[in-house]
Amino acid sequence: MPDKQHLQxxxxxxxxxxxxxxVIAPLLGTAAMTLTDxxxxxxxxxxxxxxxxxxxxxxxxxxxxxxxxxxxxxxSRTRRRSIIRTRDGQGITVPVxxxxxxxxxxxxxxxAASADFGNLISSGYSFAAFSLGGLVGGLAYxxxxxxxxxxxxxxxxxxxxxxxxxxxxxLSHSPLxxxxxxxxxxxxxxxFVIAYILVDERIEPPRHAEANAWLGSGYNLGSAAGxxxxxxxxxxTGPGLVATALAGIALIATGIARRLxxxxxxxxxxxxxxxxxxxxEPSSNATQTS
Numbered sequence: 625m626p627d628k629q630h631l632q633x634x635x636x637x638x639x640x641x642x643x644x645x646x647v648i649a650p651l652l653g654t655a656a657m658t659l660t661d662x663x664x665x666x667x668x669x670x671x672x673x674x675x676x677x678x679x680x681x682x683x684x685x686x687x688x689x690x691x692x693x694x695x696x697x698x699x700s701r702t703r704r705r706s707i708i709r710t711r712d713g714q715g716i717t718v719p720v721x722x723x724x725x726x727x728x729x730x731x732x733x734x735x736a737a738s739a740d741f742g743n744l745i746s747s748g749y750s751f752a753a754f755s756l757g758g759l760v761g762g763l764a765y766x767x768x769x770x771x772x773x774x775x776x777x778x779x780x781x782x783x784x785x786x787x788x789x790x791x792x793x794x795l796s797h798s799p800l801x802x803x804x805x806x807x808x809x810x811x812x813x814x815x816f817v818i819a820y821i822l823v824d825e826r827i828e829p830p831r832h833a834e835a836n837a838w839l840g841s842g843y844n845l846g847s848a849a850g851x852x853x854x855x856x857x858x859x860x861t862g863p864g865l866v867a868t869a870l871a872g873i874a875l876i877a878t879g880i881a882r883r884l885x886x887x888x889x890x891x892x893x894x895x896x897x898x899x900x901x902x903x904x905e906p907s908s909n910a911t912q913t914s
Contacts, residue, residue: 628821629769635820636766639813643762646755654748707835712826715775715884717838719782720819722877723812724843726785728850729870730754730805733792736863737801750805757788757809765814774825775884778818782878784811789871796863822884 649669656665707713730751738747770777788808795804816839823835850870857866 628824631824632817632821633766635817636762636813639816640759640762640766643755643758643809643813647752647759650748650751650755654746654752657748707827707831708838712822712884713835713838715778715881716819716822716826716835717842718880719778719785719815719877720839721842721846722782722874723785723815724846725850725873726789726808726870727754727812727843728847728852729854729866730808731847731851732854732858733796733863733866734801734805736858737796750802753802753806754809754812757806758812761810762813762817765817774818774822775881777814778822778884779878779881781811781814781818782874782881785815785874786871786878789867789874793864793867793871796867826884 653665653669656668708717734750734754735747738750772780785808788804788810791807792801792804795801819839820836823832823839827835854866854870857869
């Protein structure tokens with residue numbers, strides 16, 4: 625990407641398209657389950673993976689070759705300290721892990737709340753609302769040019785997760801649960817976008833793969849833990865108290881995000897002025913930077 629604003633926009637586009645699929649799928653699944661058995665819905669979903677894989681392979685073959693110029697520094701080759709043990713690493717990854725924890729907790733909160741005022745199948749609408757919130761939040765965040773620092777934005781987005789979880793705790797026994805779940809989803813895409821931007825800003829390029837692995841795996845591990853622990857807590861209490869516990873954990877993550885050093889972005893100086901080929905120049909000469 626030629627500059628940080630373009631990088632923010634492409635991360636936002638990536639995340640919002642992903643959230644769009646998570647809006648459509650629960651709605652289609654809910655509609656299909658009213659007409660047929662859940663086993664047929666699952667089998668049909670599995671069959672869709674084959675054309676998806678073939679389409680992805682075709683897209684990847686059509687992409688031009690790019691030259692990656694980043695080389696490991698002598699310092700990066702000798703340092704073995706895990707990113708998660710550094711202050712920057714913790715500040716970047718912990719909010720994403722807690723976001724996964726909240727998402728996993730919703731997998732038990734939403735059905736329990738739906739059973740109080742409707743039926744279990746209707747919980748698909750709330751799952752779609754969660755991803756719709758991420759879609760709306762990503763579009764709003766990606767289209768705007770922000771003046772606040774990345775640390776301030778990250779802290780605010782994680783704080784939005786706290787507010788959404790508290791709202792869910794208050795509305796977990798009413799039909800307005802779907803609105804609260806939408807609010808929980810609003811900061812989801814901005815958290816991911818800012819996290820990836822912070823990796824580009826504060827983690828040296830040879831360690832980007834490790835940092836991005838922590839983000840992806842951290843969200844999934846948090847989601848698994850949220851489902852398991854949320855289920856245990858739900859059996860002892862109720863959906864409102866589970867949502868309150870999620871809000872408390874998100875508040876801790878907000879404090880950790882706030883501990884990030886408030887520094888200017890080195891990526892603005894690191895990215896070349898021109899990263900795309902001039903008209904008529906072969907695309908294989910373009911340089912890709914993180």
